[in-house]
Amino acid sequence: MQQTLTNFLRALRAMEIPVSPLETIDAHRTVDAVxxxxxSLLRDSLCVTLAKSExxxxxxxECFDMFFTREEFRDRREADADTAPGKSETDPALIAESPLxxxxxxxxxxxxxxxxxxxxxxxxxxxxxxxxxxxLFNRRMLDxxxxxxxxxxxAALNRSETAAGTAAAQRLEAARQYLFEQAQQYTARQFQxxxxxxxxxxxxxxxxxxxxxxxxxxxFQRMHRIVRRMARKLATRYNxxxxxxxxxxxxxxxxxxxxxAYDGIPFETVWKQTxxxxxxxxxxxxxxxxxxxxxxxxxxxxxxxxxxISSLRAFAFSGNLIEISDILEDKxxxxxxxxxxxxxxxxxxxxxxxxxxxxxxxxxxxDRSTTVMILGDGRTNDTDPRIDLMRKLHDRAKSxxxxxxxxxxxxxxxDSEMPRYRTFCHVATTCSTVQDLERIIDDVLKTYFRT
Amino acid sequence: MTSPIDTAAQKITxxxxxxxxxxxxxxxxxxxxxxxxxxxxxxxKPILVEGSAGVGKTELALSTANxxxxxxxxxxxxxxxxxxxxxxxxxxxxxxxxxxxxKDKMGDVLTGASGxxxxxxxxxxxxxxxxxxxxxxxxxxxxxxxQKHGAVLLIDEIDKSxxxxxxxxxxxxxxxxxxxxxxxxxxxxxxxxxxxxxxNMREMGDALKRRCLHLFIPLPEEKLERRIVAARVxxxxxxxxxxxxxxxxxxxxxxxxxxxxxxxxxxxxxxxxLMNAEALDTELVRNTLNVxxxxxxxxxxxxxxxxxxxxxxxxx
Numbered sequence: 001m002q003q004t005l006t007n008f009l010r011a012l013r014a015m016e017i018p019v020s021p022l023e024t025i026d027a028h029r030t031v032d033a034v035x036x037x038x039x040s041l042l043r044d045s046l047c048v049t050l051a052k053s054e055x056x057x058x059x060x061x062e063c064f065d066m067f068f069t070r071e072e073f074r075d076r077r078e079a080d081a082d083t084a085p086g087k088s089e090t091d092p093a094l095i096a097e098s099p100l101x102x103x104x105x106x107x108x109x110x111x112x113x114x115x116x117x118x119x120x121x122x123x124x125x126x127x128x129x130x131x132x133x134x135x136l137f138n139r140r141m142l143d144x145x146x147x148x149x150x151x152x153x154x155a156a157l158n159r160s161e162t163a164a165g166t167a168a169a170q171r172l173e174a175a176r177q178y179l180f181e182q183a184q185q186y187t188a189r190q191f192q193x194x195x196x197x198x199x200x201x202x203x204x205x206x207x208x209x210x211x212x213x214x215x216x217x218x219x220f221q222r223m224h225r226i227v228r229r230m231a232r233k234l235a236t237r238y239n240x241x242x243x244x245x246x247x248x249x250x251x252x253x254x255x256x257x258x259x260x261a262y263d264g265i266p267f268e269t270v271w272k273q274t275x276x277x278x279x280x281x282x283x284x285x286x287x288x289x290x291x292x293x294x295x296x297x298x299x300x301x302x303x304x305x306x307x308x309i310s311s312l313r314a315f316a317f318s319g320n321l322i323e324i325s326d327i328l329e330d331k332x333x334x335x336x337x338x339x340x341x342x343x344x345x346x347x348x349x350x351x352x353x354x355x356x357x358x359x360x361x362x363x364x365x366x367d368r369s370t371t372v373m374i375l376g377d378g379r380t381n382d383t384d385p386r387i388d389l390m391r392k393l394h395d396r397a398k399s400x401x402x403x404x405x406x407x408x409x410x411x412x413x414x415d416s417e418m419p420r421y422r423t424f425c426h427v428a429t430t431c432s433t434v435q436d437l438e439r440i441i442d443d444v445l446k447t448y449f450r451t
Numbered sequence: 452m453t454s455p456i457d458t459a460a461q462k463i464t465x466x467x468x469x470x471x472x473x474x475x476x477x478x479x480x481x482x483x484x485x486x487x488x489x490x491x492x493x494x495x496k497p498i499l500v501e502g503s504a505g506v507g508k509t510e511l512a513l514s515t516a517n518x519x520x521x522x523x524x525x526x527x528x529x530x531x532x533x534x535x536x537x538x539x540x541x542x543x544x545x546x547x548x549x550x551x552x553x554k555d556k557m558g559d560v561l562t563g564a565s566g567x568x569x570x571x572x573x574x575x576x577x578x579x580x581x582x583x584x585x586x587x588x589x590x591x592x593x594x595x596x597x598q599k600h601g602a603v604l605l606i607d608e609i610d611k612s613x614x615x616x617x618x619x620x621x622x623x624x625x626x627x628x629x630x631x632x633x634x635x636x637x638x639x640x641x642x643x644x645x646x647x648x649x650x651n652m653r654e655m656g657d658a659l660k661r662r663c664l665h666l667f668i669p670l671p672e673e674k675l676e677r678r679i680v681a682a683r684v685x686x687x688x689x690x691x692x693x694x695x696x697x698x699x700x701x702x703x704x705x706x707x708x709x710x711x712x713x714x715x716x717x718x719x720x721x722x723x724x725l726m727n728a729e730a731l732d733t734e735l736v737r738n739t740l741n742v743x744x745x746x747x748x749x750x751x752x753x754x755x756x757x758x759x760x761x762x763x764x765x766x767x
Contacts, residue, residue, distance in 0.1 A: 020661055026494060033493040041466060044486035049494075052660040054501065054667045232654060265551070267544045 005031060007126065008067050009050075011193040015063050017056050023049065039068070066193055098153050100146040104175040112179075116186055119144040125190045134187045141183055150176065208434045211405075223434075224300055224333060230438050231304035280369050281305075281312050282397075284358065286376025287341060288318035288349035294405045294432075295345060298375045299337045301437055303328050313365060316340055317354035318347040323362070349379055351417070352386035359389050363396070372397045375431075377406050378418035385417040387424070394424035403431035403440060462519060463492040478507070478514035479679045487666040488515065488644075497624050497645035499609075499660065502668035504650055505712030507679075509607055511668075512646040516603035521644070524598070525605045526591035528612035534619055538629055540588040546581050582633035592623055593637065601641035609659075610652040617659050624662045670712060673700055679713060684720040690767075694731045695720055698764040702743065705753060711743040718742050731765060733758045 005027060009019050019027075026049045034045045043064050051060040103115055120126070123140040150172065157169035204226055207219060254270040283302055287295040299316070306312050306328040316324045322344055327336050366372060372393055394400050402425040404411065404418060411418035422428040431437055462472055469485040491498050500508045516523035526537060557574075564570040589597065595604040609617065623629055624645065628638040647663060649655060671679065676696050680687065699716045711719075719742045728735055736757055744750050753760075 018657075022661055026496070029494050030490055033490065040482065041486060044466075044483045045490045047483065048487040048490055048498070048664040048666055052499075052665045057665075057667050265547060267547060269543055 002028070008064075010126065011063055011067050012050060012060065014194040015059050017051060017059055017063070019050060026050075063193070066189065069189070098146060098150045100150045100179075101153060101172055101175070104150075104179060105171065112182070115145060116141070116182065120186065120190065125187060126194055128187070128191050128195050130195065131191060134184075134191055137190075138180075138183050138187050141187070142179070145179075147176070147179075210434075211432045220296070220300075223297060224304070226434060227297075227301050227437075228304045228307070230434065231301070231307065231441075280367075281371050281373060282315070282362075282366060283312065283373045283375065284315045284317065284321070284354070285324075286318070286349065286374075287316050287345040288376075289346055290349055290379045291377050291405060295341065296337060297434075298405075299340060300333065301434075302375075303333050303336060305441070313362075315358065315362070316344050317350075317357070318344055319350050319353060320344065321354040321357035321361075348381050349376075350383050351376075351378070351380045351421075352384040352389075355386045355389040355393075359392065363392070366393065366396045368396075368398055370397050372400045374400070374402045374425075375405075376402075377404055377416065378402070378411070378421050379415050380417045382415050385420060387417075387420055390421055390424045394426075399426040400424065401426060401440070402428040403437075404428065405432050406430065407432070460492070463489060465489070472518045473514055474682070476514045476517045477682050478510060478518075479675060479682055480511070481668075481671070481675060484511065484666060484668065487664055491644060491664055494664075495627075495642050497647060497663045498666050499647045499649060499655065499663035500666045500668060501649050501651060503670070503710070503712055505714035506668045506670060507713055508646075508648040508668060509605065512603055512605040512648075515644065515646070516605075519603065519644075521600070522598060522602045523605060524591050524595040524602050524643070525607060527607045528609050528616070530611060530613060532612050532616055534616075536590055537616070537619075538590050538592045539631060540590065541582070542586045542588050546586050549581070584634065587631075587634070593629060595643045595645075596623070596627065596629065596637060596639040598643065599640055602643040604643040604645045606645065606647045608650060608652075609647045610649040610655065614656065617656055621658055621662060624659070670703060670710070673697065676700075676713065676716060680716060680720050683717045684724055687720055687724050688729055691723060691729060691731070692720070693767040694764045695723060697767040698731060698736070698760060699743065701760050701763060702753065705756075707744070707749045707752065708746045709744070709749065715743050731761050733761045736761050 009024055009027060012019055027046060030045050030049050031042070034041050036042060043061075046064070047057060047060050051057045103111060107115075119141045122144050123137065125137045125141060128134070128137055154169050154172050154176070157165040157172070160166075204222065207223060207226060249272040251270045251272045255266050255268070256264065258268050258270055259266045283305070285295075285298050285302055287299065291298070302314050302324075306314060306325070312325070314324045314328055315321055324340050327339055330336075331339060402418075402421065406416075406418075408430050410416065411422070418428070427440075427443075429436075429440060431440055463469060466482065466485045466489050469488050470480050470482070473480045473485070487498050490496070500511060502508055512525075513523060560573055561570050564573055587593075591604070595602050606620070609620075626638075627642040628636050630636045673696055676699070677692050680692050680696060681689075696716065699711055699719070703710050719739065722739050722742050723735070726735070726739070737754075740750065740753070740757070744753065
């Protein structure tokens with residue numbers, strides 16, 4: 001039974017439910033306490049010990065059902081018993097050589113299931129990683145059970161040309177087919193259990209390093225998950241308490257003042273405190289034609305960031321500039337991004353105009369504690385870049401960070417005004433993959449919490 | 452065998468016993484909820500309860516304490532909560548007062564001393580007095596550990612506290628002990644049954660999650676919610692219960708900012724009973740809907756479909 005539980009924990013891990021050694025011990029203790037007899041009790045109690053969030057509870061339930069379906073497997077066999085090979089019609093002497101044939105024709109259903117599981121354990125089917133490995137493992141499992149020997153026997157029986165021999169051969173052939181199906185189902189289930197998410201992980205790793213403009217639309221959901229996970233990670237790391245009470249450091253001045261009423265005897269003590277300000281972040285995002293391919297993902301990132309940082313104001317522009325904080329706040333991600341793009345996106349860029357709009361409407365919100373982040377390629381379509389406004393922004397804000405999806409060698413070519421804008425940025429850097437994004441945001445947040 | 456904790460261990464014998472027991476104090480627990488308490492008792496582990504506001508997370512702890520007859524010690528978390536408010540504090544005032552009063556006694560103690568060194572030595576003999584348990588002000592966590600017969604400790608809205616505080620809780624949650632530098636380690640005589648509740652304002656740390664059992668309380672199914680309403684609102688007509696629960700369930704399928712949860716259903720049921728209603732009707736629903744919906748936007752969103760929803764609910 002211990003092996004069963006260990007395998008189950010492995011299946012959970014494969015489904016991206018992290019199970020630590022401590023939780024492994026807990027799981028064993030839980031099973032000791034509740035036993036295997038009552039299935040729903042076992043399921044509930046393992047669930048409370050192992051699944052640690054709402055998402056994981058769902059995954060757990062699915063995994064539990066999939067893992068413990070052996071009974072159903074048996075039921076199905078009994079259901080189509082009439083199509084299954086008939087028993088005790090074949091001369092035992094004919095099949096004496098092959099234990100597998102004996103098992104198939106004479107063994108009970110659970111014997112077969114057990115034999116399958118034994119073979120699976122011996123060939124390590126649980127190590128399956130890719131869908132393409134299913135057939136390989138299938139074959140290995142059947143070989144382990146002695147299929148080759150049985151196949152040789154079928155061939156021999158066919159050659160014998162006796163009535164009894166051919167009949168036996170036919171029956172064996174049917175049994176072989178049946179075994180094949182069962183084995184296939186078995187490996188398919190093992191694949192579902194242990195490896196379904198391995199492919200997902202691989203894809204995610206790949207996406208993180210892919211250029212934003214090259215990410216395809218069909219990966220949008222997956223990308224959303226990745227970006228959200230990243231944003232949450234960053235937020236929990238930095239959304240810490242912003243006010244530290246430094247215990248043990250007495251604020252003498254305030255203590256004396258507070259205790260004047262007590263004749264200077266310090267009844268109430270006041271400790272020194274340091275405050276760390278909440279980050280105020282203003283993001284201006286270019287959604288024009290020139291960055292069309294990346295715009296969706298820049299917005300996606302903005303959306304995820306907005307979910308985790310409370311004091312974020314977001315703006316988008318191509319010709320004009322509008323505030324999109326409310327849209328990001330109220331709508332779901334599937335609705336918000338198309339709405340923004342429809343409202344303002346994919347028109348010719350005009351950085352000068354956008355900066356002017358910003359200056360007019362929102363410059364007041366930028367102060368010494370604000371970080372301004374600009375996502376865009378700095379291609380102005382040969383309009384006035386309004387460098388003066390950029391300077392104003394630079395002077396007012398705590399820092400201005402420009403993230404450009406183009407590589408640095410392209411800056412300044414054609415209508416790119418990036419080198420001029422760059423002068424008024426505290427940081428200007430290429431940001432073309434999710435990995436870049438994560439690194440940069442990490443840096444931004446760090447600067448806040450250092451001061 | 453008459454002390455409360457013995458009865459607690461006796462009472463938590465099986466999942467069914469828990470369901471029954473909680474039922475007795477008016478808390479209708481699903482199987483999974485009961486199982487979590489069963490496992491918590493057997494493994495001596497705290498339970499982290501998650502779920503949206505008003506599904507009965509806090510209520511679970513209150514009812515459990517009530518059922519087991521154990522004292523409930525509640526600690527409300529908030530930003531800036533630290534160990535001096537959660538665990539213990541030295542009674543500075545009392546310490547100072549005592550030094551003032553004992554000034555003369557100090558003189559007596561020190562009279563024999565010939566030099567400064569000797570005086571210091573003599574003083575050292577008394578120094579520990581001021582950091583003894585007499586001057587210790589126990590806060591909820593320490594109180595819970597020192598209950599002779601065990602207790603139910605409710606750490607409410609842990610997600611509102613700071614991460615540092617979360618880290619600080621780890622010692623208590625895993626070993627049921629606290630370390631006070633001046634005194635030493637205080638270990639619980641009987642480990643309390645600990646509930647932590649979280650609204651998911653922020654993700655809890657992995658370390659904390661690992662040490663806890665995790666219980667997610669979803670919004671209940673209609674059948675369960677009907678039983679909850681019946682248990683919580685005495686004297687409510689069967690038909691009205693069916694209708695109002697059906698109505699709330701339809702509301703939950705709408706795009707609302709804040710979905711009505713169990714506590715709102717119960718409040719609404721109470722209001723309807725107060726108004727002597729026997730069945731839903733459009734006017735009644737419109738007048739009392741503010742009990743269910745807490746946002747102006749939600750109100751306007753639902754307003755139009757009230758007659759339709761009411762009619763549908765009436766079929767129940």
